[in-house]
Amino acid sequence: MKFADLMRSAALVTAVALIPATTAGMAQVDGRAGPEFAKLFATYQRIKSNYVEPVDDDKLIRGAIDGMLASLDPHSAYVDGSDLQRLETMIDGNYSGLGLSVVMEDGAVKIISPFRGSPADKMGLKAGDYITHLDGELIYGGDLDDAVARMRGKAGTAITLTIFRPGRDEPFDVSVTRGVIELEPVTYKLERGNIGVISVNEFSADVGSDVYSAWSSIKKEAAGRVNGLVLDLRSNPGGSLDEAVALSDLFLDKGRIVSQRGRARGETLLYDAETVFRGDMASGVPVIVLIDAGSASASEIVAGALQDHRRALVMGDRSFGKGSVQSLIPLGRDAALKLTTARYYTPSGHSVQEGGIKPDIMVPQLSDPDLAKRSKYVMRESDLRGHLVNELGLKDDALESDKITDPRFQKTAEELKGEGIEDFQLHYALETLRRTTPSAVALRR
Numbered sequence: 001m002k003f004a005d006l007m008r009s010a011a012l013v014t015a016v017a018l019i020p021a022t023t024a025g026m027a028q029v030d031g032r033a034g035p036e037f038a039k040l041f042a043t044y045q046r047i048k049s050n051y052v053e054p055v056d057d058d059k060l061i062r063g064a065i066d067g068m069l070a071s072l073d074p075h076s077a078y079v080d081g082s083d084l085q086r087l088e089t090m091i092d093g094n095y096s097g098l099g100l101s102v103v104m105e106d107g108a109v110k111i112i113s114p115f116r117g118s119p120a121d122k123m124g125l126k127a128g129d130y131i132t133h134l135d136g137e138l139i140y141g142g143d144l145d146d147a148v149a150r151m152r153g154k155a156g157t158a159i160t161l162t163i164f165r166p167g168r169d170e171p172f173d174v175s176v177t178r179g180v181i182e183l184e185p186v187t188y189k190l191e192r193g194n195i196g197v198i199s200v201n202e203f204s205a206d207v208g209s210d211v212y213s214a215w216s217s218i219k220k221e222a223a224g225r226v227n228g229l230v231l232d233l234r235s236n237p238g239g240s241l242d243e244a245v246a247l248s249d250l251f252l253d254k255g256r257i258v259s260q261r262g263r264a265r266g267e268t269l270l271y272d273a274e275t276v277f278r279g280d281m282a283s284g285v286p287v288i289v290l291i292d293a294g295s296a297s298a299s300e301i302v303a304g305a306l307q308d309h310r311r312a313l314v315m316g317d318r319s320f321g322k323g324s325v326q327s328l329i330p331l332g333r334d335a336a337l338k339l340t341t342a343r344y345y346t347p348s349g350h351s352v353q354e355g356g357i358k359p360d361i362m363v364p365q366l367s368d369p370d371l372a373k374r375s376k377y378v379m380r381e382s383d384l385r386g387h388l389v390n391e392l393g394l395k396d397d398a399l400e401s402d403k404i405t406d407p408r409f410q411k412t413a414e415e416l417k418g419e420g421i422e423d424f425q426l427h428y429a430l431e432t433l434r435r436t437t438p439s440a441v442a443l444r445r
Contacts (some may be wrong), residue, residue, distance in 0.1 A: 326402025
């Protein structure tokens with residue numbers, strides 16, 4: 001497998017770039033670090049000589065590398081072996097399993113998001129859930145790769161997951177039957193009133209082209225009279241930075257899309273409109289972008305660009321707040337560092353790190369029966385141990401949502417279900433567009 005291919009999907013929670021490893025860059029060591037290296041080597045020797053059982057050198061060296069990277073931030077990591085195989089599987093776009101994007105957080109396996117339409121999604125697993133047991137066996141404190149490998153398997157076989165859901169009093173078991181997961185990054189449909197809905201589930205290869213094709217199909221189905229468009233980026237944990245730029249460029253005909261600023265040479269980059277696609281493909285059509293706490297990284301780049309250029313109205317919940325870029329630095333033929341090398345900024349110069357993207361209109365997901373309990377335990381980038389701190393030094397109270405009750409959002413999940421509304425955020429966006437004229441709020445240019 002080529003390292004260049006890894007750029008497309010190195011981790012679903014990151015915007016990923018690829019940079020070469022140079023001898024000079026790898027070999028330069030601050031002379032003052034000599035005593036610290038001496039401590040490291042002394043520790044290695046003591047373990048080899050005195051530990052109760054013999055220890056392989058590979059285990060010790062890998063532990064040292066993992067420890068160094070874990071001390072930096074939650075997104076830097078060493079990848080080899082099964083990690084690289086997992087990335088290759090993502091690139092292929094299909095595998096047998098449950099359809100979950102997960103991360104290890106303080107020893108626990110946390111669900112970033114279930115892929116839409118996957119077995120996990122159909123069984124009601126949600127972003128923010130924690131998996132504590134697999135088939136009754138405790139996996140807390142274990143290895144993420146081992147947990148992922150156990151959740152994958154032959155289509156048609158079942159596995160029981162024990163779930164801790166913040167807001168619930170007790171853990172509960174869910175039996176999920178594995179299926180063939182064919183990653184479908186872009187889906188679309190035409191709703192009543194000739195309102196198009198394009199859902200982007202992850203930023204893998206060719207997402208920009210796929211969205212363009214979806215838009216062309218919507219126009220054809222609507223006989224050329226599309227009255228509005230919802231771009232749904234909810235629970236989209238990210239992916240390729242290049243595809244985030246391509247998607248943004250579809251709706252912009254000028255200006256900055258995103259800037260990337262790093263410490264090393266070549267890590268400060270500017271991305272402008274009109275470099276991938278010419279013109280605004282939906283010119284004159286009002287656009288609403290939907291985001292939530294599961295919208296991260298590349299999703300935030302798109303939402304921030306369209307919001308800053310006043311090309312779209314952003315609705316939903318405040319996004320995750322991951323404003324850093326990870327680069328894959330090859331280490332030989334079968335290993336690499338996924339290292340945080342830069343921060344990214346929206347066109348207005350806003351750093352997404354910690355604070356995320358704040359919607360123009362905050363719309364709660366009232367159709368979620370667990371909304372009230374889950375809202376107390378929403379996890380974002382700022383809650384991760386060792387996260388990068390926003391350079392502006394944002395205070396927690398500056399990120400708190402307005403506590404005043406909004407008269408528009410009073411109905412319960414049961415009441416909405418009785419009205420046939422299963423997705424309140426999408427429903428609210430569609431109703432807004434149906435009331436929108438070209439001079440109204442959803443088209444603010």
